[in-house]
Every structure is written in C-alpha cells, then in structure tokens.
Amino acid sequence: MTENISVPAVSTTQSGAPVTSDAHSKSVGADGAIILTDHYLIEKLAQFNRERVPERVVHAKGGGAFGTFKTSEDVSKYTKAALFQPGTETDMLIRFSSVAGEAGSPDTWRDPRGFAVKFYTTEGNYDLVGNNTPVFF
Numbered sequence: 001m002t003e004n005i006s007v008p009a010v011s012t013t014q015s016g017a018p019v020t021s022d023a024h025s026k027s028v029g030a031d032g033a034i035i036l037t038d039h040y041l042i043e044k045l046a047q048f049n050r051e052r053v054p055e056r057v058v059h060a061k062g063g064g065a066f067g068t069f070k071t072s073e074d075v076s077k078y079t080k081a082a083l084f085q086p087g088t089e090t091d092m093l094i095r096f097s098s099v100a101g102e103a104g105s106p107d108t109w110r111d112p113r114g115f116a117v118k119f120y121t122t123e124g125n126y127d128l129v130g131n132n133t134p135v136f137f
Helices: 039-050
Strands: 061-070 089-098 113-121 124-132
C-alpha cells in the first residue's frame, strides 16, 4: 500500500547542505547588521552577480504578438479539434524571425525566415512551427 507523504521543500547550498532559512539572513541581534559568516547569503549573492544569461543563438532576431484566433468558417469536416470549431475564440502567440542573424544584423540578408504560432486551447497548447528558405541565393 502506497501512502501519500508530502516532503517539505528544503533549500540547500550548491554543495547540497540544507539551509535553515531561504528568506532570512544571519544578523547581529533582531535589528543588527548582516554578518559575513552567513555562507548561504554570500553564495546566493555571488551566484546572482555572476549568472550569465546567454544570447539566443538561433532565431535571435524577430518579433511577436499575442492575440485571439477566431474560427469564422465551418471546418469541422476536416478536424475535430475544439480550436477549429465555428465561433471558437482561442488566445494565441505568433512570432516571426530570421534564422541566421544575431541582434544588430541587417534584415536584408537572404537567410531562411521562421515563424511559430502557439494556440492556448482548452485541450492544451497547439504549436505550429515553420521555416521559409529562399530557393535562389
């Protein structure tokens, strides 16, 4: 017989040692200064200051928008997806991008272009992704 036992989440240092509090620092008294022997605080500050968020490598340059998709015609003979039933409105996100260029590169390069559409449906997320490659370089 399996029991559902909830294990409380425990914060740990980078080496795996448990920490008594993730929200409070060691200090001199209730209103005193924070002391530098709080190794967990020093570790958190060092991680925060040194963390590097890398630049997006592929499809870095692009633009997107949130919107609403509304099915205006009856396409039920082609699909049973709730997203495409007549009159259904679905929140969506669409993004267009260039494949090769990084931020600052010219838009005139003849590289493949990409698009992505994400529908937030009642049945879960539905994603469409594609690339358009110029044939004559």
